[in-house]
Amino acid sequence: MSEDRTLFGDGRYPDSGPLAVLARMGFIGAGVAIVIAVFMPAELVPDFARSKYLQHFAAFYVAQLLGLAAMPRARLRGVVSGYMVFATVLEASHLLSGAQLEPLIDNWVADIGGIWAAAAPVVVERFRRRFPRSRPR
Structure with a gap:
């Protein structure tokens, strides 16, 4: 029996495959x-949304999606927690320059919302896998 090595199959995808490497590069790029x-x-940050x-x-x-793709063996809880700490540290760093707390909390909530929105489909898929598929009659 041959192993399924296609992109969307159930078989193992190689660690050195082009999409695995691209995911790791995207993960680093998004963080940077x-x-x-x-x-x-x-005033120098480009506006790409309203x-x-x-x-x-x-x-x-996007960063969370790339993190999940770049670290497929890492626990979801660990990746989510890591990004939450990252967001918290980045937003808190503005306090050192005298920024007001209220807008930083709003930014942080938006950061956390993006993190959890990217993780939610993974959680739902794991839940769905717990139910057996019905067999055709």
């Missing part, structure tokens, strides 16, 4: 981009 955006002057909260949400949503 978020850190740069946080410490850049606000709301800065939507930008926070989208940035952490």
